[in-house]
Amino acid sequence: MGPRRAILLDIDGVLTVSWRAFPGAGAAVERLRSLGWPLAFVTNTTSLPRRAIAENLRTAGIEVADGEIFTAPRAAAAFLRQQYPEARCLLLNSGSVEADLEGVNVVESDADLVLTGGAGPEIGYDDWNRAFRLLLKGAPLVAMQRNLSWVTEAGPQLDIGAFLAGLEEASGVKAIVIGKPAAEFYSAVLRDLGAEATASIMVGDDVESDVLAAQAVGMRGILVRTGKFRPEALEAAAGRPDDVIDSVADVPPLVGPAPLE
Numbered sequence: 001m002g003p004r005r006a007i008l009l010d011i012d013g014v015l016t017v018s019w020r021a022f023p024g025a026g027a028a029v030e031r032l033r034s035l036g037w038p039l040a041f042v043t044n045t046t047s048l049p050r051r052a053i054a055e056n057l058r059t060a061g062i063e064v065a066d067g068e069i070f071t072a073p074r075a076a077a078a079f080l081r082q083q084y085p086e087a088r089c090l091l092l093n094s095g096s097v098e099a100d101l102e103g104v105n106v107v108e109s110d111a112d113l114v115l116t117g118g119a120g121p122e123i124g125y126d127d128w129n130r131a132f133r134l135l136l137k138g139a140p141l142v143a144m145q146r147n148l149s150w151v152t153e154a155g156p157q158l159d160i161g162a163f164l165a166g167l168e169e170a171s172g173v174k175a176i177v178i179g180k181p182a183a184e185f186y187s188a189v190l191r192d193l194g195a196e197a198t199a200s201i202m203v204g205d206d207v208e209s210d211v212l213a214a215q216a217v218g219m220r221g222i223l224v225r226t227g228k229f230r231p232e233a234l235e236a237a238a239g240r241p242d243d244v245i246d247s248v249a250d251v252p253p254l255v256g257p258a259p260l261e
Contacts (some may be wrong), residue, residue: 005187005258006195007032007054007251008186008214011043013205014248018153019056022226023191024249026061032251036258039064040189042202044072044145044179044209046117046160047095069119070189073100073117078188079178080104080115080142089114090134092160093119093144094129103204116143116175119160128167135171147209150184151228180206181213190217192222203251205229207237215239224248 009015015025032039041064045053050069056062079088079101089104090111097117098106104115114131135141146161146253168174179185190197197218202212215221223229223241226248234244243254 004038004193004195005199006038006040006190006193006201007246008040008042008107008189008200008202008257010055010180010202010204010206010210010218010227011041012045012226013151013229014203015041015057015062016060017151017227019060021060022154022247022249024247026063028248028251029062029064032255035252035256036067038193038195038258039068039257040193041068042069042070042180042185043116043147043187044147046071046073046093046144046208048096048121049097049099050074051099052200071097071100072185073097075185075188076115076142076144076178077101077104079176079184080113084113084140084142087140089113089142090131090139091115091116091117092123092131093117094122111139113139114141116141116164118145118147119158119163123163128163132171135167135173139173139174141167141171141175143175143177143179144179146175147206149228156228181209183213183217186214186217186219201255203248207234207241212237212239214240222251222254224250 022072049065054066054069088107088111091106100219147159148161201220202214203222211221211223218241222243225246
């Protein structure tokens with residue numbers, strides 16, 4: 001028997017935009033299942049817990065199980081339980097992901113660790129200044145993700161990475177990044193699936209965080225021309241995807257049946 005294979009599918013920008021499915025997304029997922037591919041749905045989304053994400057996908061016509069969703073908050077919780085089990089965390093995040101932060105002690109005051117999620121209007125100057133002062137006192141900085149932007153029906157939106165860079169520069173503290181593009185994020189998903197990186201595939205719309213990061217751990221990287229894809233970003237990228245396709249609908253004919261193990 002050979003190594004187990006799997007396909008990791010980014011959600012936002014690959015399967016959906018503002019929780020509306022791209023044409024053919026639901027059919028592509030079902031076709032990949034029929035071809036024998038184990039699937040994982042991976043996301044840096046920090047506005048919703050994975051149960052709500054799965055429900056949104058099902059409502060959009062993409063059949064997934066809650067347990068197939070792998071989020072940055074879920075990975076961050078596992079990291080914090082292992083590395084900072086007693087930490088009192090100041091959480092800067094737009095949305096509610098407490099359900100995925102099992103075992104994490106989120107507090108309003110007297111924090112000794114700064115945990116960031118995703119950007120939003122409810123995170124204001126006072127919040128960033130509190131985090132800045134904690135970092136100056138020696139608090140670690142843990143980021144669920146550091147995306148610079150994401151795409152909605154209204155167009156591109158700034159994400160936490162744009163603000164995180166300023167916080168790092170001002171404080172001199174470098175964030176520990178847990179979600180994509182961190183190698184440990186991809187490795188943790190593959191471990192959960194029992195899959196080998198060299199036998200698995202990542203499909204994403206961000207050439208650096210999705211595709212090249214997955215290639216760095218040994219996976220095949222497929223870039224789709226949807227979501228945040230921009231030709232100039234591909235041209236300027238530090239490497240090249242294994243494949244560039246128009247949409248997730250093109251994945252099943254590209255990859256074919258999962259090889260027998």
